[in-house]
Amino acid sequence: MHWIDLLVFVIYMIAMLGVGFFFLNKNKSTDDYYVGGRSMSSWHVGLSVVATDVGGGFSIGLGGLGFTMGLSGSWMLFTGLLGAWLAAVILIPRLSELPQFKQLFTFPQIFSIFYDKKTALLAGIISAIGYAGFTSSQLLAGAKLASSTFTGLNLQNALIIMGVIAVVYTVMGGLKAVIYTDTIQWALLLSGLVFIGLPLGYIEVGGYSEIKRILPNEFLSLGNITWQDLVNWGVTIIPIWFVGMTLYQRIYACKSKKEAQKAWYIAGAFEWPVMAFMGVLLGMFARVGAEAGMFAYMGYESAEGMDAETGLPMLLRTILPAGLMGLMMSAYFSAVLSTADSCLMASSGNLVTDIIGYKNPDQKKFLRLSQLMTLVIGALALLLASVMQSVLELMLYSYAFMVSGLFVPVLGGLFTRKPNPNAAFWSMLLGGGTTISLILLVEELPLGLDANIFGISISLITFLILNQVKSK
Numbered sequence: 001m002h003w004i005d006l007l008v009f010v011i012y013m014i015a016m017l018g019v020g021f022f023f024l025n026k027n028k029s030t031d032d033y034y035v036g037g038r039s040m041s042s043w044h045v046g047l048s049v050v051a052t053d054v055g056g057g058f059s060i061g062l063g064g065l066g067f068t069m070g071l072s073g074s075w076m077l078f079t080g081l082l083g084a085w086l087a088a089v090i091l092i093p094r095l096s097e098l099p100q101f102k103q104l105f106t107f108p109q110i111f112s113i114f115y116d117k118k119t120a121l122l123a124g125i126i127s128a129i130g131y132a133g134f135t136s137s138q139l140l141a142g143a144k145l146a147s148s149t150f151t152g153l154n155l156q157n158a159l160i161i162m163g164v165i166a167v168v169y170t171v172m173g174g175l176k177a178v179i180y181t182d183t184i185q186w187a188l189l190l191s192g193l194v195f196i197g198l199p200l201g202y203i204e205v206g207g208y209s210e211i212k213r214i215l216p217n218e219f220l221s222l223g224n225i226t227w228q229d230l231v232n233w234g235v236t237i238i239p240i241w242f243v244g245m246t247l248y249q250r251i252y253a254c255k256s257k258k259e260a261q262k263a264w265y266i267a268g269a270f271e272w273p274v275m276a277f278m279g280v281l282l283g284m285f286a287r288v289g290a291e292a293g294m295f296a297y298m299g300y301e302s303a304e305g306m307d308a309e310t311g312l313p314m315l316l317r318t319i320l321p322a323g324l325m326g327l328m329m330s331a332y333f334s335a336v337l338s339t340a341d342s343c344l345m346a347s348s349g350n351l352v353t354d355i356i357g358y359k360n361p362d363q364k365k366f367l368r369l370s371q372l373m374t375l376v377i378g379a380l381a382l383l384l385a386s387v388m389q390s391v392l393e394l395m396l397y398s399y400a401f402m403v404s405g406l407f408v409p410v411l412g413g414l415f416t417r418k419p420n421p422n423a424a425f426w427s428m429l430l431g432g433g434t435t436i437s438l439i440l441l442v443e444e445l446p447l448g449l450d451a452n453i454f455g456i457s458i459s460l461i462t463f464l465i466l467n468q469v470k471s472k
Contacts, residue, residue: 005322005326008330039255051182051183054270065308067311071224080237088268092251092257094414106249106349106354107243107248115425121354124350135347137388140385142166163381204318214292232450236450239403243403283311316328344378400450405431405435
C-alpha cells in the first residue's frame with residue numbers, strides 16, 4: 001500500500017477515535033450512554049440501522065456471495081427490507097404503547113413486562129452471547145480486509161488492530177458516538193462504492209463483454225438460487241428485526257414513534273436494492289478478475305483455492321490508485337466498525353442491565369461499570385474471532401441462535417393476552433438450545449434446511465403447548 005493510502009487510512013482511524021473521545025465527557029447518564037438521550041432524528045437513526053445491519057460483515061459476505069453465485073446473492077438482503085418494514089408496521093407501534101417505554105434501555109427488559117424476571121434474565125443471556133458472536137464476525141471481517149490489503153500484515157495482527165480501535169471508541173463514546181460515527185461511516189462507504197469501487201472495478205475487469213465471457217450464465221441471473229436458501233435466509237434474517245438489541249436501542253433513541261418508523265423505512269430501502277446489488281456486483285467483478293489472472297502476483301492464477309470473502313478486498317487492492325485505495329479501504333473499515341460498535345453496545349447493555357441487574361442511583365458509577373463491561377466483552381469477542389474462519393457463517397450462527405431463542409416469546413408477549421412465563425422460558429431454552437446443538441453436532445440437516453428452522457419450530461411448539469397451562 002502506498003504511503004498516501006496509509007496516511008488517509010490512519011487519519012480516518014484517528015478521526016473515529018476522536019468522535020469517541022468527544023462524547024466521553026458528553027455522556028452524563030445511562031440514557032445518554034445506551035439510548036442517545038432519546039433525542040435522535042430519523043435519518044441519523046435510519047442510516048445507523050442500515051450501517052449496523054449491513055455493515056462490514058454483510059459487505060464482505062455479500063462480496064463472497066457475488067463471487068460464488070452472482071446476482072442472486074442479493075436476495076439475502078431482500079429479507080432485510082422485509083424485516084425492517086414489517087417491524088415498522090407491527091413492532092414499533094405496539095412497543096411505543098407500553099407505559100414503561102420511556103424507561104427502557106434494553107431489549108430483554110420487555111420480557112420483564114410481558115413475563116417475569118427469570119424469563120428476562122434468560123433473554124439477556126441469549127442476546128448477550130449472540131451479540132458477542134456478532135461483534136466477533138465484524139472484527140474478523142475487518143481483519144480479512146486489512147490482511148488482504150496491507151502487505152506483510154497477517155490475519156491475527158490485523159484482528160488485534162481492528163479490535164482495539166473498535167472497542168476503544170465504543171467504550172468511550174456510547175450510543176451517541178456509535179450513531180454519529182455510523183452516519184459518517186455509512187456516507188463514506190456508500191460514496192466510496194458508488195463513485196470509486198463500482199466504476200473502476202467495472203472498467204478494470206473489461207466491462208460487460210468480459211464479464212459475460214468469463215462468468216457462467218447463471219451468475220447474471222436472479223434465479224440462481226434454491227428455495228432452501230431463500231427459506232433459510234428469510235427465517236434467519238427477518239425475525240432479527242423483532243429481537244435485535246441494537247434495533248431496540250435505536251427505537252428507544254428516537255424522538256417519537258413516527259421518527260422510529262421513518263428510520264426503519266429508510267433502512268429497509270437502503271438494504272435492498274442499494275447495498276445488496278453493490279455488494280454482489282463487486283464480488284462478481286472480483287471473480288472475473290481472479291479467473292483472468294488479475295491476482296497472479298498474490299499467488300492466485302484463478303479463482304480456484306481462493307477464499308471467496310477475500311476476493312473483493314484483493315480486487316480493490318489491485319485496481320485502485322494511490323489515494324483512492326486509502327479512501328476505499330476507509331469506507332470498508334467504516335462498515336466493519338459501524339456494526340462492531342453497535343453489537344458491542346448491545347452485548348454490554350445486556351450484561352449490565354439484564355444479567356448483572358446493576359441498579360445504582362449514582363449515574364457515574366453505572367456509567368463506569370458499563371464502560372468496563374464493554375471493554376471485557378470486546379476482549380472476549382476478539383478471542384472468538386481469532387478461532388473462526390468465515391465471516392458470513394459466524395454472523396448467521398449468531399443470528400440463528402438469537403432468533404430461535406427469542407422470536408416466538410417476543411411475538412407471544414406482544415400479541416397474546418397474559419402469556420405464560422414458563423412457556424416463554426422453556427420456549428427460549430429449547431429453541432436456542434436446539435439450534436446451537438444442531439450447529440455444533442450435525443453436519444447436514446434434512447432437505448438442506450438451516451438449524452434455525454428446527455430451533456424455531458421447537459420454540460413455537462413448546463410455547464403453544466405450555467401457554468395452555470395456567471401459570472402458578
